[in-house]
Amino acid sequence: MGKAHKLVQWDPHNVKEKLLEKYPAKVARKRAKQIMVNEAMENSTPEIVANVRTIPGIITMRGCTYAGCKGVIMGPTSDIVNLVHGPIGCSFYAWLTRRNQTDAKNDTDSNYITYCMSTDMQDSDIIFGGEKKLEAAIQEAYDIFHPKAIAVFATCPVGLIGDDIHAVAKKMREKFGDCNVFAFSCEGYKGVSQSAGHHIANNQVFTHVVGKSDTEKSGKFKINLLGEYNIGGDGFEIDRILEKCGITNISTFSGNATYDKFASANQADLSCVMCHRSINYVADMLETKYGIPWIKVNFIGAEATAKSLRKIARYFDDQELIDQVEKVIEEEMPAVTKTLEEVYPRTKGKTAMLFVGGSRAHHYQELFNELGIKTISAGYEFAHRDDYEGREILPSLKVDADSRNIEEIHVEADPQLYRPRKTEEELAALEKAGVDFKSYEGLNPMMPDNTLVIDDLNQYEAEKLVALMKPDLFCAGIKEKYSIQKLGVPMKQLHSYDSGGPYAGFKGAVNFYLEIDRLVNSKVWKYMKAPWQEKPELSATYVWE
Amino acid sequence: MGKAHKLVQWDPHNVKEKLLEKYPAKVARKRAKQIMVNEAMENSTPEIVANVRTIPGIITMRGCTYAGCKGVIMGPTSDIVNLVHGPIGCSFYAWLTRRNQTDAKNDTDSNYITYCMSTDMQDSDIIFGGEKKLEAAIQEAYDIFHPKAIAVFATCPVGLIGDDIHAVAKKMREKFGDCNVFAFSCEGYKGVSQSAGHHIANNQVFTHVVGKSDTEKSGKFKINLLGEYNIGGDGFEIDRILEKCGITNISTFSGNATYDKFASANQADLSCVMCHRSINYVADMLETKYGIPWIKVNFIGAEATAKSLRKIARYFDDQELIDQVEKVIEEEMPAVTKTLEEVYPRTKGKTAMLFVGGSRAHHYQELFNELGIKTISAGYEFAHRDDYEGREILPSLKVDADSRNIEEIHVEADPQLYRPRKTEEELAALEKAGVDFKSYEGLNPMMPDNTLVIDDLNQYEAEKLVALMKPDLFCAGIKEKYSIQKLGVPMKQLHSYDSGGPYAGFKGAVNFYLEIDRLVNSKVWKYMKAPWQEKPELSATYVWE
C-alpha cells in the first residue's frame, strides 16, 4: 500500500458504523455490542460483550472446544499419548499443526508429539457405539508404546451417541495399573469457542494428574508457569531466563510439559499466569486445594519480562534472588536495546492491529510499544469480558446457557497437601508492595483512546477494517493471513507463528523486533502494480536507443 | 525398435555400398579403404587404412592431439599440476569431463584433479608472445600449491607464435629445484587424432619422469600397468585383484597416477599393456632402456581377466603365485557366473556395434561374447593399422607426413639402470609356454566373419549403419549418444562411461552385465509411438462405459 494512502483520517465511530452497515439488523445489533470504541466516559468504562455465540454464516476466526482442549492445552505435552476418539479428521488436523516444541533430549525419553492417534470411527461405530473400539484402541496404544498416561478426547459424535469415555478410561486405567488413562468430554459443539475446551482440559488435568507425583521436587524458588505453550520455543527462552535467575519452574501448563511435571505442580510455591484466559481455572484450583497463590505475569516484551521477574522476586522476598534478577536483567538488556535502536527508526510511527487469542492481543502490544508502533485496533478471538475489562468485573458476569454446559468442578483444601505459602499478613504486605495477587487488568486499559476493541472479529469486518484504517501490520491467525496480505498489508500470525520465534523473553524481543522490521519494510509491498499500470499511457512514439 | 524389425537380412558389401553412395567421389574413395568387410580371403587377410586424416566437413568422432595428451594421458594424474598454456577453452573442456578417478585418501595428500589451470592467453599474448605469462603462471602455481611437478601443455596458437615452452619449463625447473617442470608440445593441429597426443605424452613422461625416483619399491612380483586410465574406477578394481594375487603394481600409466609412481616405473619387472594404442611407446622404451619385457593384457571381461592374471603368473614362473592366482580366480568367478546366468537369457542373441578408442572396441567384445551378444560392426576412432591387423604388420607400415611430425625419441640401454629381467633362454621358454611378448593381434581376428570393421566412423555412417543393420546396442562416445538413441537404439559410452563402472576385472564384469541388461531391456524403447499413432483411425462412434 503506497505511502500516499497513509494519511487517511478516521473516526472510530464512523468506522464502527461502516463495519455494521451491511449486516442484517439482528446481526448488526449483536455485533454492535462486541465492537467497542475505547474512550473515556464520565464515571464508567465502556463495556464489551464477549464469549457469546458465533453467528452462523458469518465467517469467524474461531475454532471449537476440541481445538481448545486437545489442540491448545494437551497438544503441547510430550510424554502423554493423546488419543482422539472420533472420525479421523479432528485428530488429523491437530497433528503437528501448532508449533509447540518439545525437547525430549535423549532418544530414550518418551515423546509422542509427532504421532497422531485416533479411533477413526466408522459408521458402524456411530450406529452401534464406539466404546468397544475405544477400549481396543487404548489397549493397542498401551501395547505398542507403554506410555505413562493416555489422554482420550471426545469429538462431536461421541457425546451424541453417548459413549461413556470416562468409564472406558477408568476401566483401562485400573486394568493397566502403570498407565494413567483419563478422558476429556470436549465435543466440538460445546461452548462458543476454544475457550470451553481450555476449561475442560484444566479440570481434567487438575483432577487426574496434579498432585499425583510422589517424587520431591527441590529448588529454593519454585513456581508454576501457567498458560505458556512453547510456540516457536517461547517456553524455552523463559525457562532459560528463570534458570539464570535461580528460579525453579516446576511445571509449565502446558508447553513442553510432561506427565510428571503436571503431577508435581502442587509442589510449587507460586503460580505465574501467562495466558489468563486459558488457564486461570487451574491457578485458582491450585490455590484453593494446595494454598499456592498466583500472580499474572507477562514475558512478552523485554520490559514486561523484567517487570514479571521482579514481581516474582518480590513475592519470594529474598534479597539474593532480587539481586540476581537485577543482574540478569542488566546482562540481557544491552542486546535488546542494541537491536531496538537499529530497527526503531524504521518501525516507529507505524500502526498495527491485533486480533488473537485470549491474551496475545494484549501481551504483544508491549512489543509494539517498544517498537514505537501504535495499536489502532485489537480484540480477542475467544476471550471473556474479564480479559477485556479486568477480573474485577467477574462478579458482575452472568453465566449464560452455553457456559453453563461446561462443567465447573468444585475443589476444596486438600486435607494432607494444603499448605498456605504465605500468611494473610504477608500477602497483605506483598499486595501493598505491588504484588497484585489473582489480578488481571485486561486489554482495554492498555489500548490508547479512540481505538477500536473488537471481540470475535470476523473475516468481513477484518477486510473492512484494513480498508478503512490502513494499518501497516495486521496480526491474527493462518486463516486470515492471506486475505489481509492480498490487500498489501503484511500479516503476522500470533497464535502459532507462521515462522520464527521465540518472541518471549529477552531473546524473543530481539527476534520480534527483527521480524516486524522485515515485515513492514519488505520490498515486496511496492511491487503490486506493474509499470504499465502506474503509467498506462502509450507514448505515441517509443524512444529507441 | 520393435522386435518386428529385428529379422532384417543384410549383406556387408551392400551395407558398405550404401554407406558410400552419397559421398563425393574423392571422399567415397578414401572412406572405402577404411571400411572393411571382415572375411576370409585366400592366403591374405583383408587390409584396412587407419590413422589417416579426418575429412574436413565430415562430422567426425575424433578429438585432437591436445585431448590425447592432456585429456587422456596426463589428465588422470593426481599430484601433478597440469597447466595449459593457451586460450581458456582447451583447459576448460578437459576439466573433470573424463571420469578418471583419483583416491588421494587422506586430506594431506596432493590431488589437483579438481583444478583447471590455464594461462588464459589474450590477444596481446598472441601478438607479443606468451612466454612471460607462462613463466609468471608457473611461478604463481608454484607459490600457491608447491607441487612436486608442473606439466605444461601447448594448445594450437602456442606453436604458431613460437613460444618455447620447453625453455620456460627448464628455466623454472632449475629455479625451483624442488619441483619438476616439463612441457608437452601437443598443439591440437598435430597428427590426425588424439593418437599423436598419446605419443607426445609418452615421450615426455618417459624423458622427464621415469627413473627419477630414488626410493626403492619393494614387492616380489612387480609390474607396471600401462594404458589403464581408471575411468569409473576400472583401475581400482584391477589393483584390488592384483593385490589379492600378491602382485605389486608399481605404476599405472596413468590412472590414479602420482609423480612418484611414474618415476619408479623402471623398478618393475614386467610391463602389462592394456591399451596398446595409447601406451605401447612407453612399453617399448621401458624395455630398451631398463630391460623390462612387456606383454599385452586385457582386464575387460572375466575370462580375459583370468587369462591375463595367469599370463603374468606364468611370466614370473613362481608356483606360489600361480596357485594364488588360481585361488583368486576361483573365489571371484562364482559371483560373476551367478549374475551372468541371471541376465544371459535376456541378453543372448542381441547384437552390438562398437566404435571406440584404440582398444576398447576390441576389449569389450570379450564382455559381449560372455553375454551372448554378437558384435556385428566395430572400429576404432584413432587407432593405427596394427591395432586392427596386429603388430606383425608394423614393419610394413609407411610413416606419412602427419606421423612424421610427431617426435620419435630414441632411447638406449641405461648405463646404470639397464637390467634384463630374463635371459634370452628364459624369454624363449616363456614364449613357447604361451607368454607372447611384445605382441598384439589386433581387433580383426576377434571379429566374426562378414562383419564390418570401420575406421574413424563418422556421424553420417553411424546413422546409416544403425538404420541398415538395426543393432540392439551401440557403443561410442558422448557426441554420438543421443543421435543414436533418437533412433530408438540404446547407446553406451565406452570411452568415458556416461555412468556406472567399473567394468574391468571381475566386479566390473558383473557391473557390465547388469548395465547391458538394463540398456537393452529398458521399457522406454517401447514408448516411441503414441497409441493414436499405432491406431490412427477414429472409431466412428466411441464406446462409452
Added chain:
Amino acid sequence: MLLRHTPKEIKERKALMINPAKTCQPIGAMYAALGIKGCLPHSHGSQGCCAYHRSTLTRHYKEPVSAATSSFTEGASVFGGQANLIQAIDNIFTVYEPEAIAVHTTCLSETIGDDLPQIFDKARKDGKVPEGKTVLGAPTPSYVGSHVTGFSNMVKAMAALAEPSTKKNGKINIIPGWVEPSDMEEIKRLCAMLGAEITMFPDTSGVLDGPLTGKYKMFPDGGCTVSDIKASGSSIGTLALGEWCSADAARLLDTKCKVPCSILDMPFGLKATDRFIDVLRTVAGASVPDEIVKERGKLVDMISDMHQYFYGKKVALVGDPDQLISMTEFLVSIDMQPVHIVTGTPGKKFEKCITEIAEEAGITINVKAAGDMFLLHQWIKNEPVDIIIGNTYCKYIARDEDLPFVRWGFPILDRQGHQHFPTVGYKGGLRLLEQILNALLDRKDRDDPEEKFELVL
C-alpha cells in the same frame, strides 16, 4: 529420532489408527466447492471443522480460503441444525453475496440426522435464497470413507445441478478429480490444443493460485460457473478422471441426463496421459496436434536420457487412490520399483488395481487401503527404499530413515510450487521426473565418496 516409538516389528491393529494417510470427508467437499465460480463453501456442523479445513487448505495453497459454518452449539446439536443453517444462508447471501452456497455436512449434523434438501426447501420458502442464486449440498459424514469421498460427493452434488436436455451442445464434460489448480489449468490447455470444447468442474485454477495485486477478492475469477455446470447435461459425454474422485458424478450425469461417460485414470505419467489424449481425440473427433506429440516425445526422451538413475530404485508411496494408481503405473513404466504403497482411503479395489500393475510388471508390492503412515514406516524399516513420495507428513519418516523425499499429493504444507506447476500431462510428467531425479541425484552427490563425485550425470 522424530518417530522414535515406531517399532520395526509389525503388530496388527484393529482399532487404533496412527499417523493417518487420510482425513475426513468435509475438507474434500470444501476443496471441490471452491471450484465453482462465486461459490462459498459452507460447513454444516460445529465451527471447528470449518476452521480446521480452512487452515489446512490455506497452508497448502498459501492463499485465502473462505468458507462459512453453521457454528452448532450444544442446543443445535440436540434440537437440530435447521435454524442455524437457514440463518447462515441468509447471512451469507446478505453479507458476502456469493452466486452459490455449497453446503456439506459433518459427523455432527449427520449423526443428528439433519436433512439438507428439506432445510434448503425451507430456506427457499422463507425467501432466504435470492432469485437466481444457487444452494447445493452434499452429505459428507466424516465417519465414512475419506477426504476423497467427500470430494467425490460434492462433485456429485454439482452433477445433480445438471439439467437434462434433448439437444446436445457438442461439449465434453471433464471431471478432473482432486488435482491441483495448476493441473486443472494444464488439462484445459491440453483440451484447447486438441480443439475439444469442454466444461470442466470443479475448476480451482484461478481460485487457489491467485495473484498479489493489492485487491482481495473473496470470489476470484476462476471456477466453473453454475450455468456451465447446469449445461453439462447437454454435453455429448463425460470424461471422469479417477474412479474414486469423479466416477459417481459422471454416472449421475449418465442416469440423470443421459450423458454417457468414460472413467479414466488420472493423467499422471506417460501411459495414463496417452490414454486420456487418445480418448479425448476420439470423442472430440479431432486429430492430435504436433505440439502434443512433441510434448509427449520430450517426456519419453527424458525417461531414456536419465534411465540409469531411475532403474530399479525402490519407492515408498503414500497418497490417494486415483493418484497412486497412475503414479505407480508411471514409476513402473520408467523401471523404478514401487515396493510399499499405502492409502488411508478404504477400498479393496485399490489394492487390486495396484496388485494388477505389480503382477504385470512381475514385481511384488506391499499395498494397503485404509492403512496409515505408521504401517508404511514399519514396512520401510523392514524393507528399505531409495526414495519416498507423498505428502508433507512423509518428512518425518524421510528424516528418521534418511530418505530422499519428493513431495506430491495432499497436503503439502512446507514447500511451494505445486499450485503453479502441473504434474498431470506430459509436461507434468517432465516435472515429476525432474523432481524424482533431483531427489535421487542430490543424495548421490551427498553420499558419493570424493573419488567418485561426478561432474557429469
Added chain:
Amino acid sequence: MLLRHTPKEIKERKALMINPAKTCQPIGAMYAALGIKGCLPHSHGSQGCCAYHRSTLTRHYKEPVSAATSSFTEGASVFGGQANLIQAIDNIFTVYEPEAIAVHTTCLSETIGDDLPQIFDKARKDGKVPEGKTVLGAPTPSYVGSHVTGFSNMVKAMAALAEPSTKKNGKINIIPGWVEPSDMEEIKRLCAMLGAEITMFPDTSGVLDGPLTGKYKMFPDGGCTVSDIKASGSSIGTLALGEWCSADAARLLDTKCKVPCSILDMPFGLKATDRFIDVLRTVAGASVPDEIVKERGKLVDMISDMHQYFYGKKVALVGDPDQLISMTEFLVSIDMQPVHIVTGTPGKKFEKCITEIAEEAGITINVKAAGDMFLLHQWIKNEPVDIIIGNTYCKYIARDEDLPFVRWGFPILDRQGHQHFPTVGYKGGLRLLEQILNALLDRKDRDDPEEKFELVL
C-alpha cells in the same frame, strides 16, 4: 575435501587462471548457430575444438549436437585453412544438405589469419555453395572475450544477413541472448500473448529440447529461418536482451538497415520482466492482457508468501554478465543479499552495473569480471554465504563448504529440467523462487534440531 588446495588467504594472480568462470568464443558461436533453422555450425580450426564444444553442449542438453570442423593438420596450419574449409563446405552441402553453414573461427585460424569472407567468395566462385543455400561466418578468436563474446559475434553475423528495406513489415526483432530453449519458447509465448508479431533469432527451441520418436533429425524443426533473419531488416525495431549477448547485433541492424533498437536486461526476475513487457507493449502498441498481469501477480504473491525464508540470505553467484545482472537485481528485490559475484567474461562495465545495484540497495557486493571460481571460493571462505547459484562446477565448492546450491547458467551437466522449464519471465521467476526455496528449505529440514523440525513452512 575436493578443492583441498584452495587457501583462504587471497594472493593476487596476474597470469594464472584457476577454475575458470568462462570458456572460449567458439562454443558460443556454435550454440547461437544452432538457433538457425537447418543450419550446421562449422568450426574452422583443428578438430579438437569442435569435439569439445559438441561434447559440452551435448552433456548440457542430453541432445545430439551436430557440427563440422575443418580438421586442420599441421600443413593447413602453415599454409592456411582455405583448402580445408572449401572442401568442408562442399562435403557438408553434399552429404548433410543443410540450409546454411555457420562458420566460426578459432584461435588457430585467427592466429594464421584466415579470411572467412575471402574463402566464402572462393567457395561460391568454385560452385561449392548450392543455389539458395547460405554460408555465414563469425570471427571468434578464443583469446578474446569469452563464450559470451562468441555467441554475440555469431548473432551479429546473423544480423549481417538482414536486408535493408524501405517498407516495414510491422514486426519486432527480438534477440534473446544466450538463454535456454525453454526460455526462448517462453519469450515467444509472452510476445504472442501480447499480440506482438516478432522475429526472434537465434531460436534454439525445438532444436535442443527434442522429442524421442524413433527418428533422428540432424536438423530439427526449430530455429529461426534464414529468410526471417534476412527480413529482420524490415522490422520496426529490435529489442536486444542483454548488452553482452545481443547489443552488437541489434546495433548492426540499426546501422545497416536503419532498424532502431533498444537494449534491455535479460528478463530474469520481476523487474527485468516488467521492463521487457512494458517496452514490448509500448513498441507493439498493445495493451498487456490480463493473463500476463495474473502471471506477474502470482510471482509477487510467492515473493510475499515465502519472504521470511529469502530475507537477508547471503548468496554467492557465478555466471555470465547479462544473466548475473538481472539475477542480482531479482535477488535484491526479494530481499536476499548477494555478497560475492564472479564472471569470467572481461569487462569493467559488468562490475559497474553490479555495484550500482548494490549501492541502490545499500549493500556491498564483492564483484569481479575476468575472475574465476578459485577466487569466488576464496571469497566464500572469507565471508560465508547461505547459498550458491551457478553452473555445475559450483558443486565442488558447494560440497566442500556444505552450501545449498541452485544450478543456473551454463553448463549444467548433472541435472535435467533447464531445457524444458524456463527461468525467464514471470513464470520463470516462479521457478527460480521455487528452486531457491527448495535449496534453502531442504537445508533447514536437514539442520533443524528435532524440537524445531517444522511441519508447516
